[in-house]
Amino acid sequence: MARSRIPPVPAAANPGRPLKRAFFGRSVHEVAPGLIGATLLVDGVGGIIVEVEAYHHTDPAAHSFRGPTPRNLVMFGPPGFAYVYRSYGIHWCVNFVCEKEGSASAVLIRALEPTHGIAAMRRRRGLHDERTLCSGPGKLTEALAITDAHNGLALDAPPIALLARIKKPEIVAGVRIGITKAVELPWRYGLKGSRFLSKVF
């Protein structure tokens, strides 16, 4: 063979450079939509972030609203780290801490478009359908094998990798899902028209 052909990977599976930790040192309302289109990998498995929600300590729906506790301590720390918590006693959910130390704001990662390690994700989820592999905060942590062992880990160091999007995507916003307080705030962001959302906007 004279020269091997470049394999035909979709553009979506060929993301940009790693995001620096400083990316998170801004308002959660800038970071949250800014994450749509970025690629999240844990041990090389993951996909494109297509849905997130913003939480802030002034927001009654946020875990940090009533001040620091053992569970939410990472939220009160510096930006650029993962906050993982147990949901309904069954699932894990992952957030990215934003702004600055003490501001206790974070972005909940709610859905991914699977691109890397799809076979591993199918195995962990016991599911074949790609569309629903990571279409929810509890689903994507199962697919990426995220647990409380990842709580407090840096977002720019192994096993976590976060790669910038190549093009600026079209973003839609709406009210958040599954909360009972501050339900009217439009702090859920998604990739317009994506098939991989937890719920259509």
Place this chain on the structure above:
DNA sequence: CTCTTGATCTTCT
């Protein structure tokens, strides 16, 4: 398609 319910457990009141 929508609606209801069970699973399971940590956190805070």
Place this chain on the structure above:
DNA sequence: GAAGATCAAGAGC
């Protein structure tokens, strides 16, 4: 003791 940033399966339409 109740609620919760969820999910999947089953019933009903």
